[in-house]
Amino acid sequence: MTEPAPPHRRPEENARHGRLAARPATPTAPGPTGLVPVPGPDREPPALVYAPAGGDGPYRLVVLLHGAGGSARQGLDLLLPLADAHRLLLLAPQATASSWDLIVEGFGRDVRRIDGLLDTLFAAYPVEGVALGGFSDGASYALSLGLTNGDLVDAVLAFSPGFAAPLVTHGRPRIFVSHGTDDRVLPVDPCSRRLVPRLRSLGHPVEYAEFTGGHEVPTPVRQRAVEWLTGPVRGR
Template identity: 40%
Template sequence: MLTTSTGLADGALAVEPAPPLHAPLGAGLHWLDTPTRPALLYVPPRLPHWCVPPLLVAFHGATGVPGDMLTLLRTEAAQRKVLLLAPSSEQVTWDAIADGAFGKDAASVQHAMATVFDHFAVDRDRIAVAGFADGASYALGLGLANGDLFTRVLAYSPGCIPPGRRDGRPTIFISHGRRDTILPLTNTSHRIVPTLENDGFHVDYIEHDLGHQAPDSIVTTSAELLG
């Protein structure tokens, strides 16, 4: 269900699961229209007709494309029967990072999620948001702003937490590479994690010995939080 948002600048999404209006989309990849650039939806194979699947909304890094998140998360989504929605930023990175406020990208996320809810009876207790690098920062910002909607946030190598409201208490997973020279630990996760913990959020934090990347083992560990 999609409703009119009056506070999108602070990241508040006006969308929620509702009984589907249309038949489920078939297994595979689907491009979904949005007010800006299309979003990519992956429907795992052999999804039982009675299944109420989880939904993972995943944001690419700066200069990236939705397919990047499919490459990173598709295997886990297929094994765990998770719908995987990968939006696309209108600019080279996401609105809250480029402009300091949520705007067109957040509106497109809202629109794409409403389309998913029109076709699938999504498990409202297992709607998560994820991202890599700038996408991880965006996932943190949007996830914290909509903790009543997103129950889990998976952030791989985030750079910051964009400004916005705080609502709800999502579970947060953060990973970062000790050899990351693009978004070094000391300027990013070493500040982000304590800030979140001081604000009362539960954070599962893992450092790995690689650089600016999310290794498969880290993705598998984080996906276990999807249930």
């Protein structure tokens, strides 16, 4: 006889739907601090974890997703300079292909890998609050995965996203979106200027930061995003 599905996941929903099963728990052993490579299975590229040293209380976990053709290090660097000041536990996976599974072939391999990495972190670090963040294709994936898993993810940081395409949705995480007005890779008009109103119409609280610039994440935008993430939650 099969075990019943946990209450946070419907029986028919799994990694092929983008669903994450990992949940925060009491750590079984203290995790290392600083920059920590986490080897992937089957010789896959390692993920990177950064845990600030010192401090009391749980971390705010942010999973950071690189753009197409990028690296885990590029994902980590999105918020690394701000991690210590805001006690952010950063997890930067490496996509198993040139970009994230949803964009390449549909949810599956990367969802399972991220789920396993989350299980590892939850067993080693005290976590209060889980956010997804990313740039470009990573931002689109963060939005898609975040809307799918709003019962785990309470916030999404989407820097220059192209779209959001969840197959199922749970909860209503709050969302930060930034986009450059001169973006030539993912132009702002068909992307964020359409996406933000749609997200708001679905009931998501959205903070939108449009800036003069291209396909990039300027330092002031990163700072604003982290202050929004760690500051008081505003009403819708």
